[in-house]
Amino acid sequence: MTGERIRIEESRARQLPGGPMLTLGLVLVVAAIAAAVALPAHVGPVVLVVLAVLALLTLRGLLVLAPGEARVLQLFGSYAGTVREQGMHWVNPFTTRTRVSLRIRNHETAVTKVNDAEGNPIEIAAVVVWQVEDSARAMFSVDDFIRFVGMQTETAVRHIATSYPYDNHNDTEGLSLRENAEEITGRLSAEIAERVSAAGVTVIESRLTHLAYAAEIAGAMLQRQQAGAVVAARQRIVEGAVGMVELALARLAERDVVELDEERKAAMVSNLLVVLCGDRATQPVVNAGSLY
Numbered sequence: 001m002t003g004e005r006i007r008i009e010e011s012r013a014r015q016l017p018g019g020p021m022l023t024l025g026l027v028l029v030v031a032a033i034a035a036a037v038a039l040p041a042h043v044g045p046v047v048l049v050v051l052a053v054l055a056l057l058t059l060r061g062l063l064v065l066a067p068g069e070a071r072v073l074q075l076f077g078s079y080a081g082t083v084r085e086q087g088m089h090w091v092n093p094f095t096t097r098t099r100v101s102l103r104i105r106n107h108e109t110a111v112t113k114v115n116d117a118e119g120n121p122i123e124i125a126a127v128v129v130w131q132v133e134d135s136a137r138a139m140f141s142v143d144d145f146i147r148f149v150g151m152q153t154e155t156a157v158r159h160i161a162t163s164y165p166y167d168n169h170n171d172t173e174g175l176s177l178r179e180n181a182e183e184i185t186g187r188l189s190a191e192i193a194e195r196v197s198a199a200g201v202t203v204i205e206s207r208l209t210h211l212a213y214a215a216e217i218a219g220a221m222l223q224r225q226q227a228g229a230v231v232a233a234r235q236r237i238v239e240g241a242v243g244m245v246e247l248a249l250a251r252l253a254e255r256d257v258v259e260l261d262e263e264r265k266a267a268m269v270s271n272l273l274v275v276l277c278g279d280r281a282t283q284p285v286v287n288a289g290s291l292y
Contacts, residue, residue: 010136010200013073013081018062018088025062028055061093068103070135082135100135104204109154111210114161116177121214124161124177126185128153128192128206137200145199152195153206160188166213177211184208 032051036044063071065086073080073095080095084102091097108127116122130149132138138145161177164184168176175183185207193203 008079008136008140010134011079011081013071013083013091015063015083016090018064018090021058021090022062022088025055025058028052028058057093058090061090063089063091063097065089068101070100070102070132071097072100072135072139073097079136079140084135098139100132100138102132102135104129104131106130107150107153108209109150109157112154112158112161113214114158116161116166117163118165120166122161122166122177123210123212123214124157124208125210126153126157126188126206126208128189129204130192130196130201131204132200133202134200137198142199145201148199149196149201153192156188156191156195160184160191166211177208181208 028051032048032055035047035051038044039047063083065071065083065088067086071083071091073083073091074097075092075095080092082100083089083091106127106129109125111123111125113121113123128149132145142148164180165174165176167178168174177184185205188208189203189206192206196203
């Protein structure tokens with residue numbers, strides 16, 4: 001028979017205003033001193049001890065909270081609630097109190113070498129901004145919630161890196177780490193949030209801080225990217241040159257500047273494409289004789 005896991009949720013601890021309880025504690029201290037001085041010897045010590053114990057318990061129950069923090073109370077090993085409101089409060093003096101920061105924190109992973117979806121070694125790192133939402137789960141659901149967030153963040157970053165290619169070389173519709181940063185970081189945030197929800201932590205955002213090919217293939221991949229850029233640029237140049245040639249032939253025919261047969265049109269097209277698509281400046285040859 002397996003035991004069912006008990007999930008502890010944050011609840012508000014029983015508390016009283018701290019100011020009046022502080023005043024009561026000080027009154028008990030003064031009363032104890034006065035009793036020790038004024039009462040007879042056979043009565044004074046007893047009253048002194050009683051008043052001193054009451055004053056000690058009253059002052060022991062005082063709790064002061066700064067903004068952005070909480071106190072998780074435990075009474076004889078059981079969860080007794082959480083105090084979140086800043087200021088002075090009075091709680092059960094027999095409780096133990098553990099401080100939990102509610103401030104926004106961030107965790108940056110180390111640069112990790114993994115293989116992307118295509119098997120290429122890449123280096124990746126990310127930062128996650130998070131905050132404790134449920135102090136009870138942060139204290140009792142995991143052993144160390146700060147370390148837990150760090151480990152789960154690194155695991156999520158590795159999983160995201162192996163699920164997508166670094167770059168979309170084949171012009172497919174899938175996402176890539178480099179070209180779809182916003183979508184990738186959105187999915188990374190969702191995965192981290194799901195992984196750390198057991199610790200009562202909420203993820204505010206996450207971002208990739210480092211993304212590059214590993215050193216052993218960085219040079220080859222750079223050449224591949226440069227070749228792709230050159231091919232794309234050449235394609236644009238050729239498309240533009242063809243359009244300009246078409247426009248030139250159409251304008252010559254429209255304005256009846258010169259009449260060209262098919263052979264001379266082909267020669268003209270060839271010359272124009274050489275001029276427009278060449279990566280070096282052309283040297284024109286001036287024909288000072290006849291048209292042909």
